[in-house]
Amino acid sequence: MYGSPLSSNARKILLLGSGELGKEVVLEAQRLGVETIAVDRYDHAPAMQVAHRSYTIDMLDGAAIRRIIEQERPDFIVPEIEAIATETLQELEKEGHRVIPTARAARLTMDREGIRRLAAETLELPTAPYRFADTLDELLQAAGELGYPCVIKPIMSSSGKGQSVCRSEAELEACWNYAMEGGRAKKQRIIVEGFITFESEITLLTVRSVSGTSFCPPIGHVQKDGDYIESWQPHEMTAQQIGEAEEMAQRITDELGGYGIYGVELFITKDGVLFSEISPRPHDTGMVTMATQDLSEFALHVRAILAFPIPAIRLLTPGASHTLKADRETSSFRIGGIEEALSVPNTQIRVFGKPETKVGRRMAVALSSAADIGQARESARIAAEALYIEYDN
Ligand SMILES: Nc1ncnc2c1ncn2[C@@H]1O[C@H](COP(=O)(O)OP(=O)(O)OP(=O)(O)O)[C@@H](O)[C@H]1O
Ligand SMILES: NCC(=O)N[C@@H]1O[C@H](COP(=O)([O-])[O-])[C@@H](O)[C@H]1O
Ligand SMILES: [Mg+2]
Numbered sequence: 001m002y003g004s005p006l007s008s009n010a011r012k013i014l015l016l017g018s019g020e021l022g023k024e025v026v027l028e029a030q031r032l033g034v035e036t037i038a039v040d041r042y043d044h045a046p047a048m049q050v051a052h053r054s055y056t057i058d059m060l061d062g063a064a065i066r067r068i069i070e071q072e073r074p075d076f077i078v079p080e081i082e083a084i085a086t087e088t089l090q091e092l093e094k095e096g097h098r099v100i101p102t103a104r105a106a107r108l109t110m111d112r113e114g115i116r117r118l119a120a121e122t123l124e125l126p127t128a129p130y131r132f133a134d135t136l137d138e139l140l141q142a143a144g145e146l147g148y149p150c151v152i153k154p155i156m157s158s159s160g161k162g163q164s165v166c167r168s169e170a171e172l173e174a175c176w177n178y179a180m181e182g183g184r185a186k187k188q189r190i191i192v193e194g195f196i197t198f199e200s201e202i203t204l205l206t207v208r209s210v211s212g213t214s215f216c217p218p219i220g221h222v223q224k225d226g227d228y229i230e231s232w233q234p235h236e237m238t239a240q241q242i243g244e245a246e247e248m249a250q251r252i253t254d255e256l257g258g259y260g261i262y263g264v265e266l267f268i269t270k271d272g273v274l275f276s277e278i279s280p281r282p283h284d285t286g287m288v289t290m291a292t293q294d295l296s297e298f299a300l301h302v303r304a305i306l307a308f309p310i311p312a313i314r315l316l317t318p319g320a321s322h323t324l325k326a327d328r329e330t331s332s333f334r335i336g337g338i339e340e341a342l343s344v345p346n347t348q349i350r351v352f353g354k355p356e357t358k359v360g361r362r363m364a365v366a367l368s369s370a371a372d373i374g375q376a377r378e379s380a381r382i383a384a385e386a387l388y389i390e391y392d393n
Contacts (some may be wrong), residue, residue: 005035005052013305014072015039016059017080018047019280022354024053024290025078032302037072039065040081045357047080062088069097071134076305078260079106080281082158086110100305101208101258106257107278112155112191115277123255125248125275128267129194136176142192143172149195153226154179159284159362160226165195196274198267202235203285205297206249206262207313209304213253215246216293216300217315220373221285227360231285232320232373232381233292237268244273251351252278261286261301284362285321291348292319293369317369320376322384324364326357332358332392340386341366347383357389 003009003384011034018040024045026036038051038185041059048054057064062085069077069092077089078100086107093103113132120127131142143150143166152175154162162182166175179190201223205216220235221228228261237245249264252275256262256360263283265276286297294314295303303310324335346369356364364387368379 014074018045022047163226322380
């Protein structure tokens with residue numbers, strides 16, 4: 001039971017991070033009459049454009065986060081990105097604030113070391129072999145032990161930023177420098193992983209709610225330079241692979257707890273399923289659910305957060321998503337080709353409304369449904385390729 005937004009009885013959700021995923025969370029929350037507050041590091045972020053209010057702060061500044069939480073007193077604090085002052089979230093939770101799904105889940109998944117050690121060492125889930133390194137010398141040693149090719153990632157980064165595949169010792173220094181530039185935080189630490197030759201990779205969206213744990217049908221995806229290009233649902237898997245995937249997702253989400261949606265990233269290999277990483281929030285590859293499910297991953301997240309029931313999740317049709325990315329940095333640009341994209345049958349687009357382009361920045365996505373995955377992928381690709389960015393400078 002709650003009152004209208006902007007009244008003293010309102011139920012309030014405060015998002016920490018206001019990108020394209022948060023924008024959809026805000027819209028779903030508003031459908032249920034919830035008041036929404038969007039916070040991010042820059043003005044006019046996508047979710048800010050649709051929320052009731054917004055704040056621009058350094059997301060790694062704990063004092064700034066605390067100030068806003070104490071002023072707003074939201075019912076739910078909903079992290080939307082990894083790089084947040086998560087120690088402050090842990091303190092706030094101890095003081096009685098609700099963090100989604102939990103402050104510990106936000107803390108552990110913020111850095112690759114926390115979540116990898118929990119998954120591989122505490123829960124003993126199978127993962128790629130890995131090492132951590134703080135210096136180029138340590139990286140040399142780690143890569144020597146794992147062999148080439150190996151994958152190098154800053155421990156604090158997302159969407160492939162600072163990530164590279166290193167094919168020989170001669171490339172190590174360049175990979176190290178790339179990781180130092182790409183990490184979101186000032187920490188210098190990196191993870192090095194053995195390169196996995198997978199057959200496919202999936203996101204298993206897993207929702208923890210008052211109704212228990214529910215799984216969405218698996219989402220297959222293709223990544224380039226560590227960032228997603230296209231995704232589709234359902235991804236074809238054997239009963240055994242689905243069983244292994246759901247068991248891993250159940251174990252790690254039980255351990256992390258709370259209410260909300262998780263994106264469990266898994267590699268499907270000839271020898272079984274490997275755990276890769278997990279987001280305690282909606283997943284970028286899960287945008288496809290806006291075209292395929294009765295309740296999208298965003299609607300599911302909001303229902304779970306508010307402790308409303310999720311009796312069932314229905315897949316209505318096969319579908320696919322395909323991204324539009326920028327290839328230059330500017331704040332003066334226009335997105336064209338929308339008419340062409342929308343003339344593809346059973347296709348929608350989402351234009352995120354980000355105020356600036358950057359090289360590789362995701363600006364929009366095409367979503368298509370079809371009778372089969374092949375056709376859905378083809379439609380989404382044609383629509384996304386019809387879109388273009390015209391830069392004024
Ligand atoms: N050990 C590995 N072997 C082979 N490919 C890998 C490995 N690690 C990562 N990749 C590839 O790089 C992609 C991105 O890696 P990862 O998910 O760890 O990065 P990320 O920056 O957290 O991405 P996001 O935030 O988009 O989930 C993976 O989806 C996979 O395609
Ligand atoms: N893989 C995680 C992911 O896709 N997160 C989404 O991207 C935004 C950041 O985009 P930006 O870097 O373009 O500002 C985040 O706010 C979130 O919506
Ligand atoms: Mg990932």
